[in-house]
Amino acid sequence: MPGHSLAQLRGSNLRAITALLGSAGPQSRADLARGSGLSRTTVSSLVSELLDNGLVVETEDRGTPYKGGSGRPPLLVALALRPGGVAGVDIGHRHIRVAVSDRSARILAEVETQTDADPHGNATLDIAADLVERARTEAGLPLSELLMVGLCVPAPIDRRSARVDQSVLPGWHELAPAEELSRRVGLPVVVDNDANLGAIAEHQHGAGRGTADLLYVKLASGVGAGLVLGGRLHRGSTGLAGEIGHVLAREDGDLCRCGSRGCLETEVSTRHLLALLRPKLGAALDLLGLLALDADGDPTVRSVLTGAGHTAGRVLAGVCTTLNPARIVVGGSLGASPSLVAAIRVGVDRYAHPEAAASCEVVSGRFGGRAELMGSLALAISRAGELA
Numbered sequence: 001m002p003g004h005s006l007a008q009l010r011g012s013n014l015r016a017i018t019a020l021l022g023s024a025g026p027q028s029r030a031d032l033a034r035g036s037g038l039s040r041t042t043v044s045s046l047v048s049e050l051l052d053n054g055l056v057v058e059t060e061d062r063g064t065p066y067k068g069g070s071g072r073p074p075l076l077v078a079l080a081l082r083p084g085g086v087a088g089v090d091i092g093h094r095h096i097r098v099a100v101s102d103r104s105a106r107i108l109a110e111v112e113t114q115t116d117a118d119p120h121g122n123a124t125l126d127i128a129a130d131l132v133e134r135a136r137t138e139a140g141l142p143l144s145e146l147l148m149v150g151l152c153v154p155a156p157i158d159r160r161s162a163r164v165d166q167s168v169l170p171g172w173h174e175l176a177p178a179e180e181l182s183r184r185v186g187l188p189v190v191v192d193n194d195a196n197l198g199a200i201a202e203h204q205h206g207a208g209r210g211t212a213d214l215l216y217v218k219l220a221s222g223v224g225a226g227l228v229l230g231g232r233l234h235r236g237s238t239g240l241a242g243e244i245g246h247v248l249a250r251e252d253g254d255l256c257r258c259g260s261r262g263c264l265e266t267e268v269s270t271r272h273l274l275a276l277l278r279p280k281l282g283a284a285l286d287l288l289g290l291l292a293l294d295a296d297g298d299p300t301v302r303s304v305l306t307g308a309g310h311t312a313g314r315v316l317a318g319v320c321t322t323l324n325p326a327r328i329v330v331g332g333s334l335g336a337s338p339s340l341v342a343a344i345r346v347g348v349d350r351y352a353h354p355e356a357a358a359s360c361e362v363v364s365g366r367f368g369g370r371a372e373l374m375g376s377l378a379l380a381i382s383r384a385g386e387l388a
């Protein structure tokens with residue numbers, strides 16, 4: 001129904017505006033048009049609706065000195081301050097991290113535990129629910145003021161069924177994680193995968209700020225990407241957009257956990273890189289050691305990371321040519337490696353359309369392994385704004 005999809009589009013545009021205000025603070029309508037990729041006319045109409053609903057207010061206070069030319073600074077738009085906070089839950093392959101923040105994403109409490117999440121969906125969500133309660137108590141937030149939980153899982157969520165793609169997370173078979181966690185904590189829960197939430201975090205608060213077309217790539221024990229197009233996250237028809245970890249990178253490569261062979265993830269994941277380096281540098285080598293040796297200029301480590309960067313860059317070049325993003329943000333634990341990021345740049349330049357490559361920056365993420373937690377909070381804040 002056309003009317004239905006128009007309403008959906010307007011809803012998603014309103015979310016884009018409140019999300020920008022939540023992350024970047026008070027802004028002019030012109031700033032909002034730049035940050036969202038929407039026209040000035042559309043932004044003005046959306047801001048009017050938000051003002052009418054009491055979700056935003058007009059202010060002259062930017063919080064920081066106005067950096068424009070001479071003359072009167074433009075009137076700014078700010079989120080209306082409401083009490084309450086949100087929780088962000090980041091479930092990784094090896095950890096659960098939970099933070100409670102206020103509605104400007106200022107973290108009030110944070111707790112974490114190590115666990116093997118992949119084979120144990122229900123038990124992992126039990127622990128996550130306990131951690132939400134612990135973080136809420138530490139934050140001193142009454143239960144009635146915890147409004148929403150943002151949840152990150154390290155696998156795609158099927159948009160049709162709200163269930164996890166079980167091929168990459170076998171212990172979560174038939175689980176609908178948002179529904180399950182919501183039942184445990186008694187609060188609304190909104191869920192997304194790690195790369196999408198990393199993209200939201202970097203776009204709103206980190207190295208992707210100020211651009212409407214962004215490709216976030218997570219390089220860690222898993223590999224994936226999140227796409228921000230026209231200022232909004234693009235999830236695809238079933239939720240699989242950005243699953244570049246399972247794009248073919250080597251014809252005769254290793255068997256991947258998805259069932260295919262030679263996926264990008266089997267070539268550049270931390271597990272693969274450590275397996276290549278341990279015979280040369282010792283069985284005790286871990287990720288922190290690898291990053292430290294890279295920073296020291298160790299030639300063996302640099303050579304392996306450069307090879308991985310070229311491989312990742314070749315896959316990203318295809319995405320870059322197809323989508324023409326202004327920036328590629330490299331996140332995850334390996335995003336901190338300067339050699340890897342430099343080699344991705346070389347790979348993109350070599351294999352992408354020359355002009356698409358020239359107009360695309362390649363930068364390290366700001367949040368590294370914390371992007372998923374920050375993204376969970378940002379998503380919860382944006383959804384809580386809609387319920388207000």
Ligand SMILES: [Zn+2]
Nearest residue numbers: 246256258263
């Ligand atoms: Zn795969």
